[in-house]
Amino acid sequence: MKALLRGILTGLLIWPLLLAAETAAPPEKGISDDVQTLKQEVLELNRDLFLLEEELLFPSNTQISIFVSMNVGEFFKLDSVKLKIDGKEVADYLYTQRELEALARGGVQRIYIGNLRTGDHELVAFFVGKGPHDRDYKRGTTMTINKGLGPKYVELRIVDQTSNFQPEFEVREW
Amino acid sequence: MPKRLLHFFLFWACLAGSAGSGAVSVKPQEVLDLHYGEVLFHFYQNDYFTAITHLLAAQQQNQLPHHRQEAELLLAGLELSYGMLDQAQARFERLLDQDTDRELRNRVWYYITRIAYQRGRHQQALETLKKIDKPRDRNMRAELALLNANLLMETGQNAEAADVLKHASVPERWKDYLRINRGIALLRAGKIREGQAILDKLGDQRADNEELRALRDRANLGLGYELLRKGDAEQARKYLNRVRLQGPFMQAALLGAGWADTERGDFEQALTPWLALMKLSGHDAPVQEVHLAVPYAFSKIGDNQRAKYFYKQALDFYDREQQYLADAIQAARSGALVALLSQTDNDPETSGGWLNEPPTLENVPSGRYLVDILSGHPFQETLKDYRDLDYLEQLLRNWLKNIGLYHDMVEARRLAYEQRAPRVRQRMEKQEAAALRQRWQHFQDLIQAEHRNGDPLHLATSKEKQQWKTLQEVQEKLAALPAEPRYRKMQQRARWLQGTLYWQIQSDYRARLRNAENQVRELDTLTGEAVTRHTQVNDALADIKAGFDGFDTRIEALRQRILALLPRIDMARRDAGKQLQKLALKELETRRQRLSSYRLQARYALARSYDQVSQQPGVSGDGAQQ
Numbered sequence: 001m002k003a004l005l006r007g008i009l010t011g012l013l014i015w016p017l018l019l020a021a022e023t024a025a026p027p028e029k030g031i032s033d034d035v036q037t038l039k040q041e042v043l044e045l046n047r048d049l050f051l052l053e054e055e056l057l058f059p060s061n062t063q064i065s066i067f068v069s070m071n072v073g074e075f076f077k078l079d080s081v082k083l084k085i086d087g088k089e090v091a092d093y094l095y096t097q098r099e100l101e102a103l104a105r106g107g108v109q110r111i112y113i114g115n116l117r118t119g120d121h122e123l124v125a126f127f128v129g130k131g132p133h134d135r136d137y138k139r140g141t142t143m144t145i146n147k148g149l150g151p152k153y154v155e156l157r158i159v160d161q162t163s164n165f166q167p168e169f170e171v172r173e174w
Numbered sequence: 175m176p177k178r179l180l181h182f183f184l185f186w187a188c189l190a191g192s193a194g195s196g197a198v199s200v201k202p203q204e205v206l207d208l209h210y211g212e213v214l215f216h217f218y219q220n221d222y223f224t225a226i227t228h229l230l231a232a233q234q235q236n237q238l239p240h241h242r243q244e245a246e247l248l249l250a251g252l253e254l255s256y257g258m259l260d261q262a263q264a265r266f267e268r269l270l271d272q273d274t275d276r277e278l279r280n281r282v283w284y285y286i287t288r289i290a291y292q293r294g295r296h297q298q299a300l301e302t303l304k305k306i307d308k309p310r311d312r313n314m315r316a317e318l319a320l321l322n323a324n325l326l327m328e329t330g331q332n333a334e335a336a337d338v339l340k341h342a343s344v345p346e347r348w349k350d351y352l353r354i355n356r357g358i359a360l361l362r363a364g365k366i367r368e369g370q371a372i373l374d375k376l377g378d379q380r381a382d383n384e385e386l387r388a389l390r391d392r393a394n395l396g397l398g399y400e401l402l403r404k405g406d407a408e409q410a411r412k413y414l415n416r417v418r419l420q421g422p423f424m425q426a427a428l429l430g431a432g433w434a435d436t437e438r439g440d441f442e443q444a445l446t447p448w449l450a451l452m453k454l455s456g457h458d459a460p461v462q463e464v465h466l467a468v469p470y471a472f473s474k475i476g477d478n479q480r481a482k483y484f485y486k487q488a489l490d491f492y493d494r495e496q497q498y499l500a501d502a503i504q505a506a507r508s509g510a511l512v513a514l515l516s517q518t519d520n521d522p523e524t525s526g527g528w529l530n531e532p533p534t535l536e537n538v539p540s541g542r543y544l545v546d547i548l549s550g551h552p553f554q555e556t557l558k559d560y561r562d563l564d565y566l567e568q569l570l571r572n573w574l575k576n577i578g579l580y581h582d583m584v585e586a587r588r589l590a591y592e593q594r595a596p597r598v599r600q601r602m603e604k605q606e607a608a609a610l611r612q613r614w615q616h617f618q619d620l621i622q623a624e625h626r627n628g629d630p631l632h633l634a635t636s637k638e639k640q641q642w643k644t645l646q647e648v649q650e651k652l653a654a655l656p657a658e659p660r661y662r663k664m665q666q667r668a669r670w671l672q673g674t675l676y677w678q679i680q681s682d683y684r685a686r687l688r689n690a691e692n693q694v695r696e697l698d699t700l701t702g703e704a705v706t707r708h709t710q711v712n713d714a715l716a717d718i719k720a721g722f723d724g725f726d727t728r729i730e731a732l733r734q735r736i737l738a739l740l741p742r743i744d745m746a747r748r749d750a751g752k753q754l755q756k757l758a759l760k761e762l763e764t765r766r767q768r769l770s771s772y773r774l775q776a777r778y779a780l781a782r783s784y785d786q787v788s789q790q791p792g793v794s795g796d797g798a799q800q
Contacts, residue, residue, distance in 0.1 A: 051234065
């Protein structure tokens with residue numbers, strides 16, 4: 001029976017006696033290296049494809065991009081943004097919690113990219129969400145934008161106005 | 175390096191999965207370039223692939239003039255988060271020099287070291303560890319001491335590891351973590367008494383929260399088993415008794431407590447923890463082992479009936495478990511496990527990556543055996559690679575479809591160009607702009623001539639010119655008439671009218687000249703623009719054609735790059751899949767062998783029991799077999 005006990009005790013040794021030392025075998029380095037190299041190559045390729053797509057679909061002379069940004073966002077919790085250019089709806093975007101957090105940290109979302117002829121155009125943006133005291137809040141802002149040669153960038157900015165504890169919606173042409 | 179960059183980077187570092195010790199509250203980044211903000215938008219959502227793509231594109235188009243340096247640093251951080259350790263390290267090495275803030279440098283090298291360690295690249299980790307220069311942050315010092323000790327233990331330098339942990343100056347809340355690791359390092363280094371003293375103290379102290387209680391259990395369990403191996407069952411039992419019966423180490427503690435009792439010859443006592451352990455779920459190793467240990471204890475106290483009963487029960491139990499394991503092995507071999515894990519928890523908004531939640535494994539036969547393997551770092555790393563590659567393959571396949579459409583789009587534009595271009599070219603050949611310019615030049619010359627020898631009549635209106643001409647004709651006709659008084663009076667009248675007309679024209683002359691000059695000046699701009707546009711259209715006619723050819727070349731080159739990458743990705747993905755399979759099968763095979771060994775021992779012991787019974791006087795062989 002001593003043999004049995006020895007056998008069982010051998011089984012015991014399989015146990016991670018020193019529990020802090022998690023010494024599992026690492027993944028094979030060859031695979032990891034290959035994956036890193038492939039990621040690098042695909043990223044560069046993806047960049048080139050991305051640029052090609054943009055040049056083809058949105059040539060710089062007609063390109064317009066609308067961005068949404070936010071500073072703090074304490075007086076306004078954004079739910080969605082609707083965009084109209086020259087009376088035509090071009091975007092209606094509903095935000096996830098993760099996207100709102102990204103905006104609150106300083107991220108800027110490109111909500112729309114499209115094409116416009118040179119000249120003046122009317123841009124209307126509707127911001128829907130919860131305002132101060134958790135009230136439903138919908139605000140629209142209108143501006144005339146002038147599209148010249150070269151890409152046009154417009155930033156819609158939601159800003160907390162501490163003077164009246166209300167959100168402000170600014171439009172800035174870049 | 176600017177201070178706000180440091181804060182930003184530390185913020186990133188905290189997001190990237192630190193132990194939480196270095197959490198820094200940071201205001202949102204001030205964005206001066208929209209495209210940089212767009213990169214941050216994806217980065218803050220942990221969508222590293224998209225963030226890197228946007229950053230590389232923005233860099234290529236010079237769209238980040240205000241964030242040039244930060245962008246490079248962010249790129250290195252993104253590469254690190256996306257699993258490109260070597261690229262990130264190379265970039266950080268370029269970016270971080272002696273002028274860089276020391277704390278920032280330290281944190282960067284700490285993360286690189288930690289990831290290298292997690293990937294089993296111990297040599298690389300030891301190299302980058304050397305770059306960390308006396309961090310001021312005491313939390314970081316604690317994390318660093320633990321990391322350093324782990325690396326030293328991995329390379330067999332247990333005494334050195336204990337020494338590092340002993341001399342680390344860390345905040346109070348880190349001390350227990352360092353103590354347990356130091357105790358373990360000392361035990362590994364053969365310094366049993368010192369290790370025991372540390373773990374004993376740690377295992378007996380009051381714990382205010384679950385984390386500390388679990389730590390205390392680990393210390394007691396580790397020490398108990400180590401003493402059991404050294405043959406000090408009495409002491410081992412003491413430490414194993416301290417392990418809580420509600421904690422995660424309960425099963426191992428119950429098993430060890432029983433073995434400590436048997437070592438002391440108290441088999442009856444051993445049955446108490448073992449029978450309690452036997453009632454628990456069957457796939458954990460201590461429960462499997464106790465099915466063999468319980469009948470062994472009964473046989474030792476002379477209760478052969480119960481011993482036989484439990485050996486038979488153990489055989490049934492092992493048979494069942496072996497069948498479950500066979501199913502799990504089959505699932506791993508068939509690729510079902512890898513397929514499931516690649517699809518689980520796939521967020522279409524992000525690009526591959528870690529599993530956000532543990533998989534349920536409901537659809538994998540005997541998936542419970544795989545839980546331990548799945549939680550292991552090597553499996554998780556390889557699984558992440560597999561999922562990343564899966565995403566990259568899907569991405570490139572989509573691009574391949576789209577690039578065909580882009581080719582068609584360029585073709586359609588070329589066709590439209592070829593239809594319209596001849597008409598445009600024909601009109602261009604008329605040189606309308608040049609003719610306009612010539613006419614302008616003519617007017618310009620006239621104005622210049624007026625300045626030299628001005629004649630007000632040149633700027634007379636059409637009506638005035640007509641009136642002037644009529645008066646001239648009238649005078650000529652009157653001159654041909656006889657010199658009678660009435661005709662002379664008429665001649666005088668005509669001359670007076672002509673003089674009046676001339677006076678009117680002359681008095682407006684300066685204003686008319688100014689007006690004419692203004693108009694010619696305006697025409698200068700307009701005709702100049704017409705000529706420029708003519709040239710532009712001419713150039714564009716040639717450029718557009720060249721542009722089509724340029725797109726064709728680019729599209730074809732990109733298509734070739736996609737086609738070249740796809741088989742390599744497929745192969746790497748298969749390799750990663752095989753590696754996952756290998757890791758799963760290795761663990762399952764170990765368990766299968768252990769179960770086979772237990773089963774064999776149970777059978778052998780049962781046969782011996784029958785032999786013993788059959789050798790007793792008055793018992794026949796048949797009876798024993800029953």
